[in-house]
Amino acid sequence: MAGLELKSLYKSYGNVEVIKGVDLSVTHGEFVVFVGPSGCGKSTLLRMIAGLEDISGGELWIGDTLCNDVEPRDRGIAMVFQSYALYPHMTVYDNVGFGLKLAKTPKDVRDRKIRDAARILQMEHLLDRKPGQLSGGQRQRVAIGRAIVRQPEVFLFDEPLSNLDAALRVDMRMELSRLHQDLGATMIYVTHDQVEAMTLADKIVVLNGGVVQQVGTPIELYQRPANIFVAGFIGSPKMNFITVSVEALGEGSVTIAGPDLAPMTMAGSGAGLKLGDTLTLGIRPHALVEQPSGAVAGRVALVERLGNETNVSVDLPSGVPLLAVLDGDRQLTVGQQIAFAFAPESVVFFDGEGRATPL
Amino acid sequence: MTLIRNYWLSAVAILVSILVFLVPFAFIILMTFKEQRQAALLDFSWPMGNALWGNIVEVVTTRNWMLVTAFVNSTILTVVSVTLLVVFGAMVGFVLQRRKTRFNGLIEFLILAGLMLPPAVVPTIWLLQGMGLFGRLHGLILIEVAYGLPFTILLYRAFIATIPRDLDEAAIIDGARPFDVFFRIVLPLLWPVTVTNIVVQSVAIFNDFTNPLYYLPGNANATVQLTLYNFQSQFSTSYNLLFTNIALITIPPLLVFLFFNRQIVAGMTAGAVKG
Numbered sequence: 134m135a136g137l138e139l140k141s142l143y144k145s146y147g148n149v150e151v152i153k154g155v156d157l158s159v160t161h162g163e164f165v166v167f168v169g170p171s172g173c174g175k176s177t178l179l180r181m182i183a184g185l186e187d188i189s190g191g192e193l194w195i196g197d198t199l200c201n202d203v204e205p206r207d208r209g210i211a212m213v214f215q216s217y218a219l220y221p222h223m224t225v226y227d228n229v230g231f232g233l234k235l236a237k238t239p240k241d242v243r244d245r246k247i248r249d250a251a252r253i254l255q256m257e258h259l260l261d262r263k264p265g266q267l268s269g270g271q272r273q274r275v276a277i278g279r280a281i282v283r284q285p286e287v288f289l290f291d292e293p294l295s296n297l298d299a300a301l302r303v304d305m306r307m308e309l310s311r312l313h314q315d316l317g318a319t320m321i322y323v324t325h326d327q328v329e330a331m332t333l334a335d336k337i338v339v340l341n342g343g344v345v346q347q348v349g350t351p352i353e354l355y356q357r358p359a360n361i362f363v364a365g366f367i368g369s370p371k372m373n374f375i376t377v378s379v380e381a382l383g384e385g386s387v388t389i390a391g392p393d394l395a396p397m398t399m400a401g402s403g404a405g406l407k408l409g410d411t412l413t414l415g416i417r418p419h420a421l422v423e424q425p426s427g428a429v430a431g432r433v434a435l436v437e438r439l440g441n442e443t444n445v446s447v448d449l450p451s452g453v454p455l456l457a458v459l460d461g462d463r464q465l466t467v468g469q470q471i472a473f474a475f476a477p478e479s480v481v482f483f484d485g486e487g488r489a490t491p492l
Numbered sequence: 493m494t495l496i497r498n499y500w501l502s503a504v505a506i507l508v509s510i511l512v513f514l515v516p517f518a519f520i521i522l523m524t525f526k527e528q529r530q531a532a533l534l535d536f537s538w539p540m541g542n543a544l545w546g547n548i549v550e551v552v553t554t555r556n557w558m559l560v561t562a563f564v565n566s567t568i569l570t571v572v573s574v575t576l577l578v579v580f581g582a583m584v585g586f587v588l589q590r591r592k593t594r595f596n597g598l599i600e601f602l603i604l605a606g607l608m609l610p611p612a613v614v615p616t617i618w619l620l621q622g623m624g625l626f627g628r629l630h631g632l633i634l635i636e637v638a639y640g641l642p643f644t645i646l647l648y649r650a651f652i653a654t655i656p657r658d659l660d661e662a663a664i665i666d667g668a669r670p671f672d673v674f675f676r677i678v679l680p681l682l683w684p685v686t687v688t689n690i691v692v693q694s695v696a697i698f699n700d701f702t703n704p705l706y707y708l709p710g711n712a713n714a715t716v717q718l719t720l721y722n723f724q725s726q727f728s729t730s731y732n733l734l735f736t737n738i739a740l741i742t743i744p745p746l747l748v749f750l751f752f753n754r755q756i757v758a759g760m761t762a763g764a765v766k767g
Contacts, residue, residue: 184664185664205667206664206666206667212661214658214661215658218656218659218661218662219662220677221681222680231663232667236667279662
């Protein structure tokens with residue numbers, strides 16, 4: 134049983150801070166996904182947990198052990214690399230058994246464990262081959278097999294699917310999910326692909342610039358993003374942002390309007406708001422519905438017809454683009470006027486500093 | 493006619509190669525069959541009679557079987573020196589390529605200095621005498637390692653850069669200690685360069701004449717190249733024996749080259765140093 138506890142973890146290279154105080158706790162058996170744009174520090178954080186990068190400050194607890202200065206081999210972790218990192222001069226059998234051999238596991242035990250792992254991953258027929266003779270998906274399996282035989286408390290995945298083609302990626306994603314259920318181990322998974330994050334995770338950690346932006350279940354992050362960054366990062370296509378200002382404050386209602394939004398009255402306490410405050414309204418493309426009297430109107434700039442749905446890019450009066458995903462196939466012409474309505478509860482507001490705020 | 497027009501340059505090239513490489517070799521072989529009087533003429537003639545066996549016996553038994561001692565010495569010298577060169581060269585190259593410190597610049601300068609500075613013989617002898625290594629085989633082994641190391645390191649370092657660092661890290665996660673990472677992962681993957689190093693260095697060390705001459709005096713310490721002096725003197729030289737000696741000591745480097753030449757090709761076709 135091993136959870137994971139990160140207490141204000143810092144990492145700096147010289148004067149450059151890349152991880153700026155990360156606090157996180159992971160319970161045993163959770164599937165946690167670190168997600169963020171490139172250079173946000175997610176891989177560095179993973180490598181710090183693995184022990185491949187020194188920790189500049191803070192504490193890392195794996196289970197009940199303070200692991201800041203523990204060697205990687207004693208941390209009870211296994212890692213799968215983006216490049217698979219298979220040893221090219223060894224057969225698959227030796228690749229998988231390398232860790233056991235180093236740990237001086239008796240030969241018969243080693244053989245049993247390697248064959249068990251091969252059976253779980255359905256790669257028994259590959260054991261005698263060298264990595265050079267395997268396809269991308271097969272190499273990925275071997276890399277995972279190498280992690281499984283060590284029976285680690287925590288699995289670490291560093292963008293393991295990013296070198297696979299799209300179809301294989303979907304298969305491997307499901308397989309990882311199944312593996313997590315079968316093994317019941319804690320898994321930490323780094324990716325920049327938010328679909329992987331949404332589908333695999335029990336808990337998503339969104340990172341940006343070395344700071345945790347939000348931690349929560351995928352649906353929490355989708356429906357109640359903590360700030361503009363998370364709102365824009367999670368969900369595809371991206372959330373639309375429209376600048377609005379507070380026009381009137383009533384009893385239990387707030388009226389907002391802006392250059393791109395006809396005045397709208399919404400339920401809300403209005404606590405902390407003043408007349409004339411500027412807010413950012415966030416609305417997902419899927420929440421927009423075409424309606425001639427709708428509050429948001431503009432000119433169609435681009436139409437993508439996918440058959441089951443239609444992506445419409447609209448130029449709003451202030452020049453801001455807006456993307457709407459409409460159900461079914463719509464025949465729209467570029468340049469025509471279009472208006473959208475949306476349900477008040479599908480909207481998120483952000484204050485001037487980008488934090489989510491209730492009306 | 494077109495045949496001549498298309499291939500005359502190739503034909504010339506082949507003829508020149510034969511002249512440059514095979515004629516001297518043929519001369520050596522012919523000389524080994526001649527008896528002393530004909531050999532002294534130093535001409536390119538067919539041997540009268542067959543004195544090969546007599547020449548070989550004479551060469552091997554001269555000065556109390558000195559050639560045998562020399563072969564033993566040279567073999568020990570070559571095998572030990574090349575082994576040390578491969579291990580140390582790969583280690584230095586590995587650390588230098590993987591670990592960036594502020595000393596790297598200095599170390600690289602020292603390596604280049606080792607290639608460029610001419611060896612100073614007298615101070616080296618003085619140093620060896622001080623350490624009690626002068627005139628002993630292990631002293632000469634250290635000398636050969638020191639002279640060969642810079643070149644070996646340069647070869648290795650360039651190649652280690654092509655081995656992905658992920659492999660080291662995967663091995664560390666798998667529980668490998670630094671020596672495991674080096675000997676079980678990195679060194680096996682360096683095989684193509686190791687072969688190059690073995691061929692280049694063993695031929696150079698086995699054929700080395702000056703260093704054994706300076707640092708390893710004494711009959712019991714002779715190496716193969718020094719045995720050539722057994723048959724030359726100021727007033728008379730037994731050319732048949734000299735060339736027989738040359739032919740005998742050329743065989744081992746030739747074998748090394750032929751054997752590893754195949755290995756290089758095999759290594760390249762097995763290929764796939766691919767993450």
